[in-house]
Amino acid sequence: xxxxxxxxxxxxxxxxxxxxxxxxxxxxxxxxxxxxxxxxxxxxxxxxxxxxxxxxxxxxxxxxxxxxxxxxxxxxxxxxxxxxxxxxxxxxxxxxxxxxxxxxxxxxxxxxxxxxxxxxxxxxxxxxxxxxxxxxxxxxxxxxxxxxxxxxxxxxxxxxxxxxxxxx
Amino acid sequence: xxxxxxxxxxxxxxxxxxxxxxxxxxxxxxxxxxxxxxxxxxxxxxxxxxxxxxxxxxxxxxxxxxxxxxxxxxxxxxxxxxxxxxxxxxxxxxxxxxxxxxxxxxxxxxxxxxxxxxxxxx
Numbered sequence: 001x002x003x004x005x006x007x008x009x010x011x012x013x014x015x016x017x018x019x020x021x022x023x024x025x026x027x028x029x030x031x032x033x034x035x036x037x038x039x040x041x042x043x044x045x046x047x048x049x050x051x052x053x054x055x056x057x058x059x060x061x062x063x064x065x066x067x068x069x070x071x072x073x074x075x076x077x078x079x080x081x082x083x084x085x086x087x088x089x090x091x092x093x094x095x096x097x098x099x100x101x102x103x104x105x106x107x108x109x110x111x112x113x114x115x116x117x118x119x120x121x122x123x124x125x126x127x128x129x130x131x132x133x134x135x136x137x138x139x140x141x142x143x144x145x146x147x148x149x150x151x152x153x154x155x156x157x158x159x160x161x162x163x164x165x166x167x168x
Numbered sequence: 169x170x171x172x173x174x175x176x177x178x179x180x181x182x183x184x185x186x187x188x189x190x191x192x193x194x195x196x197x198x199x200x201x202x203x204x205x206x207x208x209x210x211x212x213x214x215x216x217x218x219x220x221x222x223x224x225x226x227x228x229x230x231x232x233x234x235x236x237x238x239x240x241x242x243x244x245x246x247x248x249x250x251x252x253x254x255x256x257x258x259x260x261x262x263x264x265x266x267x268x269x270x271x272x273x274x275x276x277x278x279x280x281x282x283x284x285x286x287x288x289x290x
Contacts (some may be wrong), residue, residue: 058277058278058281074283075278076280076281077275077281079270079273079277081270082266086266088263088267089267089270091264092267092270092271092274093270093271093274095272096271096274096275096278097268097278100274100275100278100282101278101282102278115255116236120197123197131212164280
């Protein structure tokens, strides 16, 4: 049965924590990674530096185009979306990648805190609830990251009630 | 009697347009279909304005307004509304095309990736 986990992470060790969680899951599943705060090129460098095997990754990049970095459309393991506000487009890309990638897979949403910068709380609550239940329907595990500093945010409290487990 | 029916239907048409403008605003906020969608909202607001002018004229609130001037304003208003609708609909069309492109691109990239992985294994 699919599991949804919300990780509430200390901003100081944010990426280290992301890496350690990824390393634990990388051998078991294909990974669909939605990045809203690190462009693809930078993310891949960081993964390489930290010895993360990216052969099972498919990345949905919502930030490279938005910050105006040059796009390398020839890369096969990444789709570049317009911006982190394009929630409909993000969910289309997630949906399509889940349908197309065979075998066991996990969706990583990095991060709720960044999406909250670009979208209003009510919209984010609807979007999160939709994604969580869609992943349950597809029987796909979902990992959502949020910053510890956002715990007091009402939306994060609400999302804690939607997920199966909250980890720190 | 005739006046009452006319008054009620005029009020209903204005309320309908206000409701439509509100829905256009909600669609914009929820779906963020691009700034162009705001043109649709503006078009509906102009239509409300138009209905109010016609309504006021019929009740002889603008007695000194020449019918030709009113007609000219109406024509100009409808041209602006038409242009705003074109902008709004083009924006919607672009958004739907984007959805389609993203779906196709994602599918294509994953297929290529799987193919490459299979080739690497062999």
